[in-house]
Amino acid sequence: MPFSTDGYRWTPEEGLKTGVPTDAVIVPQSLNIDADTVYDAIVVGAGYAGLRATRDLSLQGHKVLILEGRDRIGGRTCSVKADGYVYEAGGTWVHRNQALVWSEIVRYGFENRLKDSQEFYEGSRCPTAIRNDAVHEVPWTDQTSATGFAKFCNIDGQMGNSVFGLHQPADWLRHEDFIKWDSMSCQDRLDQIKEDLSAEEIEGIIHLLLALSKGPLTRPSYGEVLRWVALSGGNLASMGEHTARWKLADGQTALALAMFDDALKTGNLAYSFSSNVSSVTTEGHITTVTTTAGQSFKTSSVVVAAPLNCLADIQFSPALDQTKAEAIAQGHTNHAYKVCVEAKGKQWRNWMGNAYPHKGVPFLNGDGINPSGNSYLISTPGNYIDPQNEMDKLLEGLQYLHPELEVLRIFGMDYHSHPLSKGGWAVHGPGYVTKYLESLQAPAGNVYFASADWADVWRGFIDGALESGAKAAWSAHKQLRNASS
The missing domain is CATH 3.50.50.60 (FAD/NAD(P)-binding domain)
Structure with a gap:
C-alpha cells in the first residue's frame, strides 16, 4: 500500500507520524x-x-x-486503508438524490457497494452531551434536537422550502427571501428565536451547527443552512439521510x-x-x-x-x-480538518458525543466496526487545534467527550492548514x-x-x-x- 505525504497517523505505541496509507x-x-x-x-x-x-x-x-x-x-x-478497513479521511457521504455523484456511482458499478454509517448495533452506547463538565446521556428517543432545529429553520411553515425552487437554482440568488436570510448569520437567527427555545433545544441547535459549519455561529450564512435542509427534504432526519448516512464500501x-x-x-x-x-x-x-x-x-x-x-x-x-x-x-x-478514530470495543458504534463549550473537538460520531472488533468514529473539528503539532490537545478533546473512550489509533487530514485546501x-x-x-x-x-x-x-x-x-x-x-x- 503506497503512503501519501498528506495527513498523519497516531498510535499510543508509535506516537505521531506523517503520512497515511x-x-x-x-x-x-x-x-x-x-x-x-x-x-x-x-x-x-x-x-x-x-x-x-x-x-x-x-x-x-x-x-x-x-x-x-x-x-x-x-x-x-482520501480513503485511508489499514488492516482491511477503509477510513474516510475527507468527504464521505453520497445519496441517490444527489444526481451527479449517483450517476458516477452507477457508471462504475458501485451502486450495490454501499455501507450504512447509521446501521444500528444493539450493544452501542446511547448519545451523550457534556453539561457542566459532566457526561449526560441523551436517550435515543429524545427529539429535542429535531424540535429545536425545526424551529430554527421553519421560516415559512415549509422548513424554508418556499425560498428554494429546486429545479431553478439560479433563481435563488434573486429571491427576495433568500437575499434576506443569506444576509443573516446563524447566530443572528438563533438570537431572533431564542425566547421560543428551551435550553436543551438551544444546545441541540448549537451542536448541529458546529457539526455543519465548525463555528463560531457568526461565520455561516443562515440562508446556506436553509438550503441544505431544503435540498434534503425539509427536516433534520432527512438531512441526516442525505448528508451523513450512505458511503462507498470501497x-x-x-x-x-x-x-x-x-x-x-x-x-x-x-x-x-x-x-x-x-x-x-x-x-x-x-x-x-x-x-x-x-x-x-x-x-x-x-x-x-x-x-x-x-x-x-x-x-x-x-x-x-x-x-x-x-x-x-x-x-x-469553514476551517475544518478530518479525524478518524479507532476506539476499543464495539460499544461506540452508534454513540454520538457532543460538547459545547468544548476542548477543541465539539463532537465525535460512531461510523462503523472494523475487523478487529473496534469502533470507527469520526469528527471534523474547526481550527481550534493544530492536530499535527498538538496531538496531546486532540487526545484531550476526544477524551473530554467521554472519559471511558479508549483511543487506539487516529488517522487524519488537516485540510485547514494544508496549502492546497x-x-x-x-x-x-x-x-x-x-x-x-x-x-x-x-x-x-x-x-x-x-x-x-x-x-x-x-x-x-x-x-x-x-x-x-x-x-x-x-x-x-x-x-x-x-x-x-
Whole structure:
C-alpha cells in the first residue's frame, strides 16, 4: 500500500507520524508531459471537480494535461486503508438524490457497494452531551434536537422550502427571501428565536451547527443552512439521510480512481503530480500555466479546479475582474480538518458525543466496526487545534467527550492548514453567495473555474464538485470545438 505525504497517523505505541496509507497516490508521479506540446486543455487540480473535467475532456478526444500539487488524487477526499478497513479521511457521504455523484456511482458499478454509517448495533452506547463538565446521556428517543432545529429553520411553515425552487437554482440568488436570510448569520437567527427555545433545544441547535459549519455561529450564512435542509427534504432526519448516512464500501478513492483510469485509457491524458501551479497567463489564444518548480506548459483552455481559499495563491494575467478578486480574497469560512478514530470495543458504534463549550473537538460520531472488533468514529473539528503539532490537545478533546473512550489509533487530514485546501467544504458567510456566486462561476476568457465551493446545488459536497467540473468541461469543449470549426 503506497503512503501519501498528506495527513498523519497516531498510535499510543508509535506516537505521531506523517503520512497515511492510501490507493490515491499515483505512481509514476508524471506521465507523457511535454513542455513543447500545446495541450487542448490543462486542468489544475485532481479533486472531483478536476477529475470530472479531465475525464469528460479526454473522452471528447481532447489532449489534456492535469497538474496536481499533491502526490495523490481526490483533493478533499482520501480513503485511508489499514488492516482491511477503509477510513474516510475527507468527504464521505453520497445519496441517490444527489444526481451527479449517483450517476458516477452507477457508471462504475458501485451502486450495490454501499455501507450504512447509521446501521444500528444493539450493544452501542446511547448519545451523550457534556453539561457542566459532566457526561449526560441523551436517550435515543429524545427529539429535542429535531424540535429545536425545526424551529430554527421553519421560516415559512415549509422548513424554508418556499425560498428554494429546486429545479431553478439560479433563481435563488434573486429571491427576495433568500437575499434576506443569506444576509443573516446563524447566530443572528438563533438570537431572533431564542425566547421560543428551551435550553436543551438551544444546545441541540448549537451542536448541529458546529457539526455543519465548525463555528463560531457568526461565520455561516443562515440562508446556506436553509438550503441544505431544503435540498434534503425539509427536516433534520432527512438531512441526516442525505448528508451523513450512505458511503462507498470501497471508499471515495475507488470512485476517484475509476474516473482517473477512464481518462487515462483514452490515451489523451498527460499528468504531473506534486506539481503546484503558481501562475496562469493568457496572451491571445494561448495560455501558459507555470508551476512553482518553474515548469511551463501551453494550452488552448484551462480548467482551474482549485479550492476557493487557494485561488489567491495563483497569479492570473490578465488580472481577474474586481468582483471575482474580492470573492477570492474573502474566501469561505469553514476551517475544518478530518479525524478518524479507532476506539476499543464495539460499544461506540452508534454513540454520538457532543460538547459545547468544548476542548477543541465539539463532537465525535460512531461510523462503523472494523475487523478487529473496534469502533470507527469520526469528527471534523474547526481550527481550534493544530492536530499535527498538538496531538496531546486532540487526545484531550476526544477524551473530554467521554472519559471511558479508549483511543487506539487516529488517522487524519488537516485540510485547514494544508496549502492546497486551506479549509474544508465550503461554508459561506452572510451575504457572500448573493454577492459573489455568479462571479465565481464565470470564466475569464479561456480560463474556466470548477469547484464544489461555488456549485449551484449541492455546494460544498462531492455532487457539487462533479456539477462544477462537468460545466467547466463542457464550456471548454465548446470553445475548442468552435475554434477548430
